[in-house]
Amino acid sequence: MRILLVNPNMSTDMTDTMADIARQIAGPDVDVVPLTATRGFPYIASRAEAQIAGGIALEMIADNLSGVDAVILAAFGDPGLRAARELFDLPVIGMAEAAMMNAAMLGERFSIVTFSPVMRLWYLDCAQDSGLIGRCCGVRTPSSHPADMRDMRTSLRDDVIGLARQAAEEDSADVIILGGAPLAGMAKDIAGDVPAIVIDPIAAAVAQATAMVRITHPASFARRMRKPLAKPSLGLGPALTAIVAGEQWF
Amino acid sequence: MRILLVNPNMSTDMTDTMADIARQIAGPDVDVVPLTATRGFPYIASRAEAQIAGGIALEMIADNLSGVDAVILAAFGDPGLRAARELFDLPVIGMAEAAMMNAAMLGERFSIVTFSPVMRLWYLDCAQDSGLIGRCCGVRTPSSHPADMRDMRTSLRDDVIGLARQAAEEDSADVIILGGAPLAGMAKDIAGDVPAIVIDPIAAAVAQATAMVRITHPASFARRMRKPLAKPSLGLGPALTAIVAGEQWF
Amino acid sequence: MRILLVNPNMSTDMTDTMADIARQIAGPDVDVVPLTATRGFPYIASRAEAQIAGGIALEMIADNLSGVDAVILAAFGDPGLRAARELFDLPVIGMAEAAMMNAAMLGERFSIVTFSPVMRLWYLDCAQDSGLIGRCCGVRTPSSHPADMRDMRTSLRDDVIGLARQAAEEDSADVIILGGAPLAGMAKDIAGDVPAIVIDPIAAAVAQATAMVRITHPASFARRMRKPLAKPSLGLGPALTAIVAGEQWF
Amino acid sequence: MRILLVNPNMSTDMTDTMADIARQIAGPDVDVVPLTATRGFPYIASRAEAQIAGGIALEMIADNLSGVDAVILAAFGDPGLRAARELFDLPVIGMAEAAMMNAAMLGERFSIVTFSPVMRLWYLDCAQDSGLIGRCCGVRTPSSHPADMRDMRTSLRDDVIGLARQAAEEDSADVIILGGAPLAGMAKDIAGDVPAIVIDPIAAAVAQATAMVRITHPASFARRMRKPLAKPSLGLGPALTAIVAGEQWF
Amino acid sequence: MRILLVNPNMSTDMTDTMADIARQIAGPDVDVVPLTATRGFPYIASRAEAQIAGGIALEMIADNLSGVDAVILAAFGDPGLRAARELFDLPVIGMAEAAMMNAAMLGERFSIVTFSPVMRLWYLDCAQDSGLIGRCCGVRTPSSHPADMRDMRTSLRDDVIGLARQAAEEDSADVIILGGAPLAGMAKDIAGDVPAIVIDPIAAAVAQATAMVRITHPASFARRMRKPLAKPSLGLGPALTAIVAGEQWF
Amino acid sequence: MRILLVNPNMSTDMTDTMADIARQIAGPDVDVVPLTATRGFPYIASRAEAQIAGGIALEMIADNLSGVDAVILAAFGDPGLRAARELFDLPVIGMAEAAMMNAAMLGERFSIVTFSPVMRLWYLDCAQDSGLIGRCCGVRTPSSHPADMRDMRTSLRDDVIGLARQAAEEDSADVIILGGAPLAGMAKDIAGDVPAIVIDPIAAAVAQATAMVRITHPASFARRMRKPLAKPSLGLGPALTAIVAGEQWF
Known part of the structure; x- marks a missing residue:
């Protein structure tokens, strides 16, 4: 294949x-x-x-x-x-649609966590376009755009864990999608610290x-x-x- | 696995x-x-x-x-x-949810074709529950419940092809799901006769x-x-x- | 009868x-x-x-x-x-559907107040299933599951009044449903302290x-x-x- | 009272x-x-x-x-x-809201049958306003406005039975609401001829x-x-x- | 004309x-x-x-x-x-419908800012009735009804600017509608202080x-x-x- | 300007x-x-x-x-x-969004009439994207794609009138939008033959x-x-x- x-x-x-x-x-x-x-x-x-x-x-x-x-x-x-x-x-x-379809097969409700507030509305539009907006609890992001786009997998680690925990605890997400290519690969780094199923969109x-x-x-x-x-x-x-x-x- | x-x-x-x-x-x-x-x-x-x-x-x-x-x-x-x-x-x-999620990743709109009018409303409820009702063109069935539940893969072949063609032509379905366990395996038998992508839910x-x-x-x-x-x-x-x-x- | x-x-x-x-x-x-x-x-x-x-x-x-x-x-x-x-x-x-249909005949918007955060999503799903989610302002609960399930009608009295007041004041609910069998009978105890119509689902x-x-x-x-x-x-x-x-x- | x-x-x-x-x-x-x-x-x-x-x-x-x-x-x-x-x-x-709330407590889906095509859109708007449009299969009416508004309970009897049967058979309604004051009292006259639960809105x-x-x-x-x-x-x-x-x- | x-x-x-x-x-x-x-x-x-x-x-x-x-x-x-x-x-x-249709042609999402919490639900109902509720980020108002209904264009100026800024910053509104006749004419007074397009409904x-x-x-x-x-x-x-x-x- | x-x-x-x-x-x-x-x-x-x-x-x-x-x-x-x-x-x-917003300010429900079945789904998607799908009665088209794209304003005149009449009579449209650049200018030619308000999208x-x-x-x-x-x-x-x-x- x-x-x-x-x-x-x-x-x-x-x-x-x-x-x-x-x-x-x-x-x-x-x-x-x-x-x-x-x-x-x-x-x-x-x-x-x-x-x-x-x-x-x-x-x-x-x-x-x-x-x-x-x-x-x-x-x-x-x-x-x-x-x-x-x-x-x-x-x-x-990547976005696949991640959301997967998320909807693993739990009732999913949230998206990403690296910048700039992406929030576009990602919500993706959820709307996929048809799964009713099962999406929202998009959580850091409060400002990262100064440096490189190596976010390290620099944003704690932030992303915190946002994912909030999504599970406050928004009732069963599944967390780590949205945006800069977070690719991060799901397995943080899964142990998040009380929800974490999805890597490229996977x-x-x-x-x-x-x-x-x-x-x-x-x-x-x-x-x-x-x-x-x-x-x-x-x-x-x-x-x-x-x-x-x-x-x- | x-x-x-x-x-x-x-x-x-x-x-x-x-x-x-x-x-x-x-x-x-x-x-x-x-x-x-x-x-x-x-x-x-x-x-x-x-x-x-x-x-x-x-x-x-x-x-x-x-x-x-x-x-x-x-x-x-x-x-x-x-x-x-x-x-x-x-x-x-x-099976139903997986088939619908798959269908929504293969085309804009999907229809369900099944073997009996008795199943119609339940299957629509499944589409509603999955969140994908907005991408579902409906459920097409023969007009009456089959007298014999055995061997439908043969006995209903022509009917199912006809219904699937209607779903593509009249309902604008890009993808057809053959719903219901009695139609399992039928997708590949009829795919060549249907102008849409045909999905077998168990697959x-x-x-x-x-x-x-x-x-x-x-x-x-x-x-x-x-x-x-x-x-x-x-x-x-x-x-x-x-x-x-x-x-x-x- | x-x-x-x-x-x-x-x-x-x-x-x-x-x-x-x-x-x-x-x-x-x-x-x-x-x-x-x-x-x-x-x-x-x-x-x-x-x-x-x-x-x-x-x-x-x-x-x-x-x-x-x-x-x-x-x-x-x-x-x-x-x-x-x-x-x-x-x-x-x-009980849930009847309470919500009643609530929708008494005011524009209703909220559900219940005894544990554990029930929140299930009750929201009930509102969704009934068709009345668009008239539901949400489900308010204490922040943690009660240690003792007995005699909540007494032990949770103040909490429930507080939650019901919030539902009226912050969520604009005209009607409050006290959800969950443990709160049965409580509506009339607290009605005088809540600036909204309070409904007992068993009634x-x-x-x-x-x-x-x-x-x-x-x-x-x-x-x-x-x-x-x-x-x-x-x-x-x-x-x-x-x-x-x-x-x-x- | x-x-x-x-x-x-x-x-x-x-x-x-x-x-x-x-x-x-x-x-x-x-x-x-x-x-x-x-x-x-x-x-x-x-x-x-x-x-x-x-x-x-x-x-x-x-x-x-x-x-x-x-x-x-x-x-x-x-x-x-x-x-x-x-x-x-x-x-x-x-009357309309009560009938629809009742209907939704008696079956999954309801239809409205009324005496004139003139009422159709207004009644659909009522279903929309109540929040129950998702459980409404539509409004069926005779094809033209009745020449004589008196005594419809007799003159429209056969028409209404026919429309109610269609609502049950073709639209999958479990419950039929006879909408409009001129049909008041007709529900019990025709219930025996309709394969669904028939509701009189004033009742x-x-x-x-x-x-x-x-x-x-x-x-x-x-x-x-x-x-x-x-x-x-x-x-x-x-x-x-x-x-x-x-x-x-x- | x-x-x-x-x-x-x-x-x-x-x-x-x-x-x-x-x-x-x-x-x-x-x-x-x-x-x-x-x-x-x-x-x-x-x-x-x-x-x-x-x-x-x-x-x-x-x-x-x-x-x-x-x-x-x-x-x-x-x-x-x-x-x-x-x-x-x-x-x-x-006025309300025209303002919302205009807003929807100028940006993705609009908010309504008005002079009293009393108007909030009615204005949300207007957004619902227009069909554009999905593009409306909400209605922001001062926390209490104004003591004096006269001359709000002056007395509420700072409040309205604050609410409009919140609508843009927190609710992601591209466009702000100043709802309610008492705010007529205010849009051009405050436009320079708001990071969004401001609409006067009478205009x-x-x-x-x-x-x-x-x-x-x-x-x-x-x-x-x-x-x-x-x-x-x-x-x-x-x-x-x-x-x-x-x-x-x- | x-x-x-x-x-x-x-x-x-x-x-x-x-x-x-x-x-x-x-x-x-x-x-x-x-x-x-x-x-x-x-x-x-x-x-x-x-x-x-x-x-x-x-x-x-x-x-x-x-x-x-x-x-x-x-x-x-x-x-x-x-x-x-x-x-x-x-x-x-x-053009499409403006026509639909206009239509929604002129009547309760609008339909789109266009020149080819090929456009139907795309135009429905436009209605969805605008937020006004709930006020859209559908898209009516001739049954096949026109053999000649030139001079449709003449060649399709009767067809378009027929489709617009159906939209008014069968779909309850108050307003008809003539969609697609090839129909530009046609609205005023046919308005006298259609029992609804006809809109030219470029206008x-x-x-x-x-x-x-x-x-x-x-x-x-x-x-x-x-x-x-x-x-x-x-x-x-x-x-x-x-x-x-x-x-x-x-």
Whole structure:
């Protein structure tokens, strides 16, 4: 099985961390192919950035589809998720949506803990878009944006534990999602200090991607009635142009 | 990995069919342990039956927890799901909920197709309970209850294809869930005739059970704040009595 | 008129208190028949317990249906309510649902005050299930579970008044429901100290049971299209077995 | 017990029919005091008419409050309900709301059947306002407005039975509400021909009014925090002027 | 263009202030015709008052329709809005609804700031009725009702700035609506001190009224299928009587 | 006043038609500046296309902001709306959202009529995103995609009238929105044949853009707390790069 891990942020460090976790979860039989955006933003934190980065993600997927069984959009907030799912004939998994679906299968209510107040509303919008807002107790964040985006897994450790405890104790969350790529890998560091089930979204996304591949047949995706009509375009990369035009690209 | 497949219906035929599918999806490294209810109902089709069968399922799980990593409630409608999830310190997956979560990760909207109008409202209630009712296009069924519950996979083949096509064409479903244990295994028979992605709930449940085991740590479940308080009881089996009493049973 | 008051908890003290209140509300023309569970739990406080106790309640009802005009499920949280309503051909009233419907007919918004934080989420789920969550301002409780479950009507008096005042002043509740059997009878003790209408759920349930009997015809229940299909079963008591099998038991 | 039955329509025939039913349900111990509007509309069928007739109903109530224990707004659609409930210190019951709350205690889902397509949207708005829209299967009506508003209980009998059967069979309603004063009394005529529980709203309203009186204390209403502030007014009748001004009128 | 500005409160001072703002926004080509209620209440602050004042507003509109292109209901809370919209063949704009629709076109989420806690629930109900409750972050008010209703634009200035800042900072509002006629004109005084877009509802209502006139054709209103049926009435003013009777009044 | 009319489709014909309507509605004092996308798609009909075209629209806006007072996204479906609104310090109006907000101020319920079944789900998603789905009666379309996209205003005239009549008669719509740029200008052609108010979305968008400019102060937009943090980027046009970087571009 071959899974494309598409980081629509320009941070290769983040991609490397996420690819490591992905490989641990996916096991040796799965080929995880990480990609990092070469244009766009260092990290995506707004709808405006997600609008643009989502388009970049579509190009990245189209350019690398050959032999791929599933795609992971490896940015919490899932830029381009619905567009990609509509366009490509294979499972496309978003980190945020996968984490929330998982959380809803593990407990009654989940909370999201993340690294900056800047992300709060966007993540709530993700919960709304997934349909699971009724099972979400909210998003907890530190009170200010971190001065340094590097190495948060260490610098924010105590803060994140505190926020997760509050989510369990005050918001009644059974499950805590650690949202945002900078917290990737942190779930297992802190699980022992949190009275709830803690979820790492990249782990959730990989587990879901492999699950989706196992229970679907590739031909079904091509057979879907509700795909966009084929159409001409101008200015897209050659792979995406062909796919939008309804041509068999691979 | 060891997964308990708990059929709260008394039909061993159904259990056998579901166990076969489960093993195909789970692969050779997973030990699927099927259990069939020895009291209750031949098949569950109402809330009253689900109330009782859900209680029976709790006993079946408690009696067989040793060495188990995850539990599947193998009846569409998920009798006892929330109760089991609250009580036991491991992932508990419901067939209906798993199928709907999967469906929502594969497309915008899903429909459920099942074998009898009798199931319609209960399945809609499941969609409501999961939180995903807003992404559900409805439940399509034959107009009357089947005279013969056996071998529906053959006898209802054409009907189910017709209903699934209507769900895709008229209700705009991207994904079709074949609900109800009697349709287990049918997804792959009919996928080629349906212009949408077709999901087999037992396959979905197994894929989710293995996914949940991979991304969670067993100790987290025991650490949950939101577990029921330990308490005495009368008339339950010894294993369930111990678990309700907060004792370490295994 | 004969009303079955089914306490699915094993506490006869609670049953006695509730039966007294029921008789005061129902008046001399109504025969209130109290029943206490002889297996299950001392008091129900979780979904897991409600799953089991709801099944026990179905047996209790089936065994005592003769000559009965209506049934009250006398545990806030209404274990088995939907199942019983579907199965038996007479009005079945839940304490929580009746209290919330009453509250919604007396004011715009209601709050629930109860004796332990352990009950909070379950009661919110009841409000959700009833359809009236949009008119519910929340559930207020003491910050910890009471050390002694006996005589709360005295020991918690000041706490409950304080919580009810907060619900009126801070949450804008017009009506306060005192949830949970241990608070039965307390409404009239504290009404003078609360700037809102205070409701006793057992009083509400009795008033609703008599109301439902007066405005319905027994034959209508038997005529309902949406009853479960008759079916065989194994392991249920003889009365419940017969009713599930669609036989005329009385 | 003394109950004011306020018909905000100008039809005394309708008032008489409703008062008869009310007395049958209420029994000999309850004094039912019927009032008919002397200005406004022959029957209310729009929001514009309800806006005006609701104001008239407030005057009718204020002028007749002496010795009254509860008020029934005897027009399906409940003109002035929220206003009256806020203003007067006693239970105020609306026919539509009471019928829907009753219906929701008797079954999972209810439908409304009424005499004219003109009423359909207004009744749906009532279901929305009550909070129970999620349990309402819709409003079924004849395809055109009746040429003659008199004696519909006879002339529409077959139509109403047909619509009620459709609501049960096609919309899955467990309970059917016969909406609109012109259908008052019809429930018992047709119950034998409908495979669902049939509810007469005036009967429901009376049963609820007596229930509310039994479970509340009059002083609680006066104690409510959320009453409108006392204020001067111009042009209202003397009784309503006094009540709005926060004076003790009786 | 001629716009009727209907103040259903009896305060001519408020009408004058609102008419000034209306004329500034509308420009010289628009004839703003202010009307003040001559009966009813000094200011409307409850549902009971809105029930009555809404009826008065219908009379005021009917009496002054000649040559009018649009109507503004100039009381936040919009008493009589749905009734007037249904009845009259021209655009009818409510201050609260217009402000919320505007707010929703300027940002993701809006808050309402007003002068008294007494208004809070009514304004939340307006947000609910408009359909935009999901985009409303709440209503912030001073903790007590102002002792003096005059000159709040000066006396409440600092309070309102503080509340608006809290709405932006703590509730994440992009847009702040200053609700209630006493705050009319205040938006531009405080905009520089608030980190969000501040909206004056009377300005919003005027802007919407002129917009609606520009994009609709008067004949379309008369052609609407969903108007109330013509009917006789008793006790209404002659103009309203004629309009209710379906007669051409002008 | 200067309004940018941004057509993110590549069809200059459509832009010309929309600019004509815009100028008629806006009047001589408003400078309407039309822009047509020079890359992307002939017309946008899917989420995938909207993802990409929304990014193109951001570039078009950034490149032409000088002296502009408001922006209209001139494609029904509003690609890039939330992103643009967040990023740019002026009112940004979407055709679909503006039409729905207008419709909700003119009647209780609105329907959308459009030219192809392909658009149906996307338009429903727009209604959902706006918050007004509860007031939307649905989207009606011809049964198949038109063979020729040119001159639909003539070729689809009868179809659109028929669909609009059905929306009024069967779905109870008070207001009909003609969705999709190809139907621009058609509202006035057909209004006389439809028993409801008919809305042209480009007219609605222009009316809203001018309304928003009139009631807001430009400085308020710059002062918003909830703007994205300034950040570096790679590969965007110079204007957009500067704006994303928080620089004063004009």
